[in-house]
Amino acid sequence: MRSGSWGRRGGCGSNPARRQNPLEYTTKGMTVNTPALSFRSKNILAPMVRVGTLPMRLLALDFGADIVYCEELIDLKMVQCKRVLNEVLETVDFIAPNERVVFRTCEREKNRVVFQMGSADAERALAVAKLVENDVAAIDVNMGCPKEYSTKAGMGAALLSDPEKIECILSTLVKGICKPVTCKIRILPLVEDTVRLVKRIEKTGVAAIAVHGRKKEERPQHPVHCEVIKAISEAVTIPVIANGGSHDFIKEYTDIEAFQQATGASSVMIARAAMWNPSIFRRDGLCPLKEVMQEYIKYAVRYDNHYTNTKYCLCQMLREQLETTQGKKLHAAQSIQEICEVFEMTHLYEETTAFLEAKKASLKSMLEDEDDQMEDTDVIKMAVRYDKREYPPQITPKMYLLEWCRKEKHPQPVYETVQRSLDRLFCSVVTVAQQKYRSTLWDKSKKLAEQAAAIVCLRTMGLPEGKFNEGENHLINKRKRESQELLNNKAHEDDLLVEASHKRAHVTEKTTDFSSSDMPQ
Numbered sequence: 001m002r003s004g005s006w007g008r009r010g011g012c013g014s015n016p017a018r019r020q021n022p023l024e025y026t027t028k029g030m031t032v033n034t035p036a037l038s039f040r041s042k043n044i045l046a047p048m049v050r051v052g053t054l055p056m057r058l059l060a061l062d063f064g065a066d067i068v069y070c071e072e073l074i075d076l077k078m079v080q081c082k083r084v085l086n087e088v089l090e091t092v093d094f095i096a097p098n099e100r101v102v103f104r105t106c107e108r109e110k111n112r113v114v115f116q117m118g119s120a121d122a123e124r125a126l127a128v129a130k131l132v133e134n135d136v137a138a139i140d141v142n143m144g145c146p147k148e149y150s151t152k153a154g155m156g157a158a159l160l161s162d163p164e165k166i167e168c169i170l171s172t173l174v175k176g177i178c179k180p181v182t183c184k185i186r187i188l189p190l191v192e193d194t195v196r197l198v199k200r201i202e203k204t205g206v207a208a209i210a211v212h213g214r215k216k217e218e219r220p221q222h223p224v225h226c227e228v229i230k231a232i233s234e235a236v237t238i239p240v241i242a243n244g245g246s247h248d249f250i251k252e253y254t255d256i257e258a259f260q261q262a263t264g265a266s267s268v269m270i271a272r273a274a275m276w277n278p279s280i281f282r283r284d285g286l287c288p289l290k291e292v293m294q295e296y297i298k299y300a301v302r303y304d305n306h307y308t309n310t311k312y313c314l315c316q317m318l319r320e321q322l323e324t325t326q327g328k329k330l331h332a333a334q335s336i337q338e339i340c341e342v343f344e345m346t347h348l349y350e351e352t353t354a355f356l357e358a359k360k361a362s363l364k365s366m367l368e369d370e371d372d373q374m375e376d377t378d379v380i381k382m383a384v385r386y387d388k389r390e391y392p393p394q395i396t397p398k399m400y401l402l403e404w405c406r407k408e409k410h411p412q413p414v415y416e417t418v419q420r421s422l423d424r425l426f427c428s429v430v431t432v433a434q435q436k437y438r439s440t441l442w443d444k445s446k447k448l449a450e451q452a453a454a455i456v457c458l459r460t461m462g463l464p465e466g467k468f469n470e471g472e473n474h475l476i477n478k479r480k481r482e483s484q485e486l487l488n489n490k491a492h493e494d495d496l497l498v499e500a501s502h503k504r505a506h507v508t509e510k511t512t513d514f515s516s517s518d519m520p521q
């Protein structure tokens with residue numbers, strides 16, 4: 001297998017990006033060129049939960065990995081995400097509704113990163129694939145995870161007992177996107193059943209299949225079944241990627257080829273051996289762990305990796321050294337800055353943080369200048385913010401504006417809200433009676449931005465907005481009246497129900513008396 005040397009930034013050498021043959025496809029009337037990702041003769045970083053984030057993937061590429069898989073991401077989480085260009089970090093971020101970064105990638109890995117998802121639904125899997133396909137090299141479906149959180153939802157290894165669903169998911173992806181599709185499985189109890197399943201998978205049109213050579217109930221301490229992977233490799237024509245050799249085979253670079261020969265596979269995927277020391281991909285041998293960890297930290301700081309994830313990955317590298325003084329300090333660290341202090345990299349942290357903050361300030365200044373120069377003369381602007389503490393409970397400027405529009409028989413207010421990619425702040429423009437209003441201040445949420453726009457409109461027209469200091473609040477009084485009417489109506493309905501119940505009881509009693517007196521003795 002081919003690999004390169006390491007030291008992208010002055011470490012042990014550099015691994016130049018390999019040129020791929022372009023694959024041409026057509027989308028929306030335009031011809032697009034994209035690298036065709038080959039899965040033959042490759043050393044691959046396996047998808048690992050909590051480990052396969054951007055810093056580890058880039059580090060693996062530095063050391064010589066040909067392809068890197070991201071950590072498994074569940075389709076239900078991903079379909080809620082929106083794609084955001086992060087101009088400060090120069091990344092593409094997929095952001096959840098709670099503003100958490102679920103998946104982060106960058107241009108450098110674009111042609112070699114495979115996005116792995118957990119899914120048990122073909123249409124949802126396709127929706128996720130379409131969301132990310134322009135930012136990754138391929139899409140993979142995890143069909144081998146034995147963890148309960150995955151199998152209980154019908155994902156991962158649970159799919160192995162449902163070949164029809166496997167076919168449906170993979171066929172839908174292959175037909176629905178332009179990037180290669182792969183899947184990762186575990187072996188079944190019988191070799192013949194495993195081979196039969198893999199042949200069915202091959203017919204869906206996938207570009208490759210990764211095989212973890214253990215059954216779903218087996219764990220890393222159990223021996224990997226190389227003979228089963230070999231039987232699969234001989235049964236299909238698509239590339240087979242052998243996985244599961246870290247415990248029995250792979251301790252250094254030369255062992256990768258030995259594992260490939262033992263399995264007859266096209267490529268090798270490495271998980272735990274790469275987690276312990278990503279320089280396993282380095283042809284010239286392992287680098288000292290201290291250097292490896294320092295390079296990982298550089299990426300973690302540069303790409304704003306969350307400190308808990310950074311700490312987890314470093315702890316996996318330290319392993320038996322966790323009980324040392326350094327290991328205990330790492331375990332106690334509560335921020336990326338404290339992690340840098342543990343490894344005597346405070347200067348790097350300060351330098352990188354200052355650079356990113358300066359870049360952020362510069363970009364923000366440019367955006368504000370552009371905002372000031374925008375020719376939106378038809379928009380009335382004012383520098384205001386909405387502070388809920390200044391208003392009675394459940395009373396807002398938006399409510400006052402809507403009430404005024406109804407009273408004056410205007411169409412209800414229309415809000416148009418945009419989010420700035422730099423800092424993910426919001427600005428809203430409200431249109432009332434064909435006039436637009438907005439605040440020049442950006443807010444941290446869509447709701448706050450809309451309230452600020454409503455305030456600008458109300459203040460421009462000299463209308464009350466519902467603040468405590470405005471005296472008697474007619475909207476509160478109206479709400480009280482409406483609430484009292486509802487209570488009165490409810491009480492009246494209850495009285496009617498009680499009265500009806502009494503009437504039914506009286507009629508039943510009379511009927512019973514009549515019936516009993518009429519009965520023969």
